[in-house]
Structures are given as C-alpha cells and as structure tokens.
Amino acid sequence: MRRVPRHSHYVPLGELWRELTSWYSWQPDATFEKVPIRLQPPPGKRLLVIDATDTGELVSWAGIPHRLGSESRRLTGERNAPEKSNPECTQAFTYPFAIAIHDDRGKSLNALAQVKPGYARAEHRQEYSLQGFPMFLGRSFFNYRRIVSTAAGDVFESMPAPGDITLINWNRGNDWGWMNPSLVLTDEQLAKSGQLQNWLGGLSLDALKNGEKHALLFAEWLLEKQSDLDLPLTYLTGANSPMGTVSGLSMIPYFREGRRILGRQAYGQTQFMMREADLGVEPGTKRRDFSATAIARVHYSIDIHGCRYRNWEPSQEATSAALDEYDVQPTPIPLESLIPQGVDNLLIGGKSLAVSHIVNAVTRTHYSEWSIGAAAGATAGWLLKHAPANLSPAEIVPQHQIVPLQQYLTNQGLRPQ
Ligand SMILES: Cc1cc2nc3c(=O)[nH]c(=O)nc-3n(C[C@H](O)[C@H](O)[C@H](O)COP(=O)(O)OP(=O)(O)OC[C@H]3O[C@@H](n4cnc5c(N)ncnc54)[C@H](O)[C@@H]3O)c2cc1C
Numbered sequence: 001m002r003r004v005p006r007h008s009h010y011v012p013l014g015e016l017w018r019e020l021t022s023w024y025s026w027q028p029d030a031t032f033e034k035v036p037i038r039l040q041p042p043p044g045k046r047l048l049v050i051d052a053t054d055t056g057e058l059v060s061w062a063g064i065p066h067r068l069g070s071e072s073r074r075l076t077g078e079r080n081a082p083e084k085s086n087p088e089c090t091q092a093f094t095y096p097f098a099i100a101i102h103d104d105r106g107k108s109l110n111a112l113a114q115v116k117p118g119y120a121r122a123e124h125r126q127e128y129s130l131q132g133f134p135m136f137l138g139r140s141f142f143n144y145r146r147i148v149s150t151a152a153g154d155v156f157e158s159m160p161a162p163g164d165i166t167l168i169n170w171n172r173g174n175d176w177g178w179m180n181p182s183l184v185l186t187d188e189q190l191a192k193s194g195q196l197q198n199w200l201g202g203l204s205l206d207a208l209k210n211g212e213k214h215a216l217l218f219a220e221w222l223l224e225k226q227s228d229l230d231l232p233l234t235y236l237t238g239a240n241s242p243m244g245t246v247s248g249l250s251m252i253p254y255f256r257e258g259r260r261i262l263g264r265q266a267y268g269q270t271q272f273m274m275r276e277a278d279l280g281v282e283p284g285t286k287r288r289d290f291s292a293t294a295i296a297r298v299h300y301s302i303d304i305h306g307c308r309y310r311n312w313e314p315s316q317e318a319t320s321a322a323l324d325e326y327d328v329q330p331t332p333i334p335l336e337s338l339i340p341q342g343v344d345n346l347l348i349g350g351k352s353l354a355v356s357h358i359v360n361a362v363t364r365t366h367y368s369e370w371s372i373g374a375a376a377g378a379t380a381g382w383l384l385k386h387a388p389a390n391l392s393p394a395e396i397v398p399q400h401q402i403v404p405l406q407q408y409l410t411n412q413g414l415r416p417q
Helices: 016-024 056-063 107-113 121-126 188-195 205-226 357-363 364-386 402-410
Strands: 002-005 032-035 049-051 099-101 146-148 165-168 233-235 294-298 331-334 346-348
Touching: 016 205, 049 056, 049 099, 049 364, 056 331, 099 205, 099 346, 165 205, 205 233, 233 346, 294 364, 294 402, 331 364, 346 364, 364 402
Parallel strands: 049 346
Antiparallel strands: 002 032, 099 165, 099 233, 146 165, 294 331
C-alpha cells in the first residue's frame, strides 16, 4: 500500500503508535490517499524477493521459520548466552531527536512538560544519565553526535556554539528496553492480538508509545537539567527540524533487533545460524570457516543495548557477551545465512539474517547491514541475469555455483572474502 498525503504541506506526526493503524489500512482517510501496490514479475520472468526491512517484517507476516529475542545457552551453545531463552528480549529501541543551542525562551521545554507518559515521570527520569560525560566540554554528550557545527574547530572536541545541533541517541536516555510490554510480538502474542487478521507490523503499539514518551521525557530532562546560561537548549520540532516531524521524534525508531531467520542445513547445523564463536571471540576455540561460501564480511563490537523488565525480573539478556570491536574478528557472512527455510525465492538483505541474538549485536549496524544488503541485491541480480536458468538461492552451493557468484560480487566492487 502506498500512502499519498492529500496536502503538499503534510508533516508526519512522529507518533508511530498513533499513525501505524492508518499506515496499514487499505482505507483512504482525511490525511492519505491509498494506492494498492502489487508486486509481480514481468510475464514469463520469475520474482526474487529481498526482505531488507528493519524488523524482518515479511519473515513474520509470511510465517517463515525464525527466532525472536534471546536464546538460551542450551539452544545455541554460546558461552555468554543466558540460562533461558526469552523471545520478548529483543534489544532496546530508540527514537532519536535533535536539540540545538538556541534560546527559545522556554517554549519547547514548556511543550515537553505537557507530555503525559503511561508510567510516572519519575520512573522514566530514574533511567536518565550522562554517564559521567560533560554536557558540552571536550568529548562531551553534545559533541558525541553533533550534526551542525557553526564555528570552526574539531567537531568532536571544540566547544559548541549557538546554532549548533546534536542528534540524541543515548543508552541511558532515549533507549527503551522495557519489556512491559515487549516490542516485537511473539507468535502467541500475535495470535492473541488480532494482528494475524489486521496486521500492524507485528509490533506492540503500547511499547512504541512507551518508547516515544521515554524519548520526549529525556528531551525535557536535558533541557531542564543541562541548559547553560550561555548555551541554552531548544528541542527541535516541525517540518524544518532535522527529524521533520510534528513531535520532533524520528518517524520510526531505530529497531536494533527484529526477527531472525533460521537457515537450512549447513556447516554442521540442521538449522543454520551464526553463533557467538563464529565471531572469533573465544580464544582457543576453533571458529567455523565460512570462507567457502562467504558473500560479505562484517565487523563491529558485540554492542548489546539490553532488554529489562520494569521490576527487574530476570530478563535473560546476554549481558556478559558485550565486547569491544577490537576484540571481535572481521567475520565472513556465508550465503546460507541469507536463505530462509520453506521458501525458494526469498533472500534476507539486512539484520534478519540467520544469526543468534548475540551475533545480531554485531550485524545490526551500518557496515554490516549494508554489506549484507548489497550482497543480497547482487546475488539476486546474478541469479536473474548470469546464473544457470531457474537456479534458486538454495541451489547455488550444491550446484557448485558459489565461485562464479563470489567472482561476480568481487567484480561489482563488493568484498565476499
Ligand atoms: C539513531 C541511530 C544511530 C545509529 N548508530 C549507528 C552507529 O553508530 N554505527 C552503525 O554502524 N550503525 C548505526 N546505526 C544503524 C544503521 O543506521 C543501520 O544499520 C543502517 O541504516 C541499516 O540500513 P538498511 O538500509 O539495511 O536498513 P534501514 O535503514 O533500517 O531500512 C529499512 C527500511 O525498511 C523499511 N520498511 C520497514 N518495514 C517495511 C514494510 N513493511 N514495507 C516497506 N518498507 C518497510 C523502513 O521504512 C526502512 O526504510 C544507527 C541507527 C540509528 C537510527
């Protein structure tokens, strides 16, 4: 469904929990015309589909075998996996927003004071902290993600000046990892929610709403506690603000984790999935060698933004897996991690590939997702244009076509090895 705003001056609300129902509805409304889109191959040609959504939405909607949340040590054999699996425990999600050094005479702070959260303000506020970083000086909170710098100087270190803008994406700030309720609905929750009939992304609107309020209250806390007489802070909203929304929040949050497919039989597993040991983080342990079928290479920290319950019941988060990028080896991504079970014309092009909850903490980031997406796109192009007729993704390895594919990826400027 394509939504076409009726008015040229349309500005998204930036309240996803409120907007989502209309986004998915086939019915036109006061804000949008709705144009149905049908995806189909040209006559006589076949269709290859890539799920590059940030939550693995097609995977869930189409009932493709997948995992959700954290997996137990018994299930994956990972040394830092928790005792029990918890499908509710996906990583925290974040609504970014922007603040500027500007004196708006308390206008944006007054507006933020009107925000009414579901949980008490004080409960949200307990979570906020600059974690020991100065607000403005040197390697500061403001400079961490400064996006507009009006004065000359090192953007990472120089003192911010009036007119400067920073984007807020802060662990002890706008991250929302509470699982009361959790964000991505489990199969059971989906069945109860009615979303199998009226799909809303398979997400909890209440969780989205709580995440939004948490971000807005962090903005309020920042303006109230961190403004300086010489460096007053303004929360930016509206069409001309960096987020371009009425609320000042991003249209959708940073979903760090969604559904992750289970691959087919490969590398000694009946249901292939990359695991913690495949990141080369266990000294003395033999890492599986994926180079024979590698289509991309990724590298990042095991960066876990944890889940938790409001009352600190055991979350089953893999907290102890967190590791700096210097201790994680560059990791080949095998083709098998992009190929789901049960459907022959689908590839994964983002973070929903066959990885464990712990490995997702590496593959959920920019370089990884783009490398995986580029490899998925190029593989689809190669299958349609250069591969033996009607070869499916799952047949590439058994039909000894992986070397020509890797060669093609290299010719495209990608790095399969
Ligand atoms: C605030 C923030 C900070 C970040 N910081 C870092 C960082 O420091 N380092 C780093 O490496 N990475 C970081 N990232 C992550 C990085 O931005 C992502 O990994 C990267 O942008 C992913 O790109 P992508 O194109 O694969 O997916 P995305 O950019 O997530 O795109 C997915 C697209 O799918 C669309 N979509 C979803 N559902 C549907 C549907 N049903 N139908 C049609 N379309 C749909 C979405 O609208 C979206 O456009 C950060 C992200 C954010 C938001």
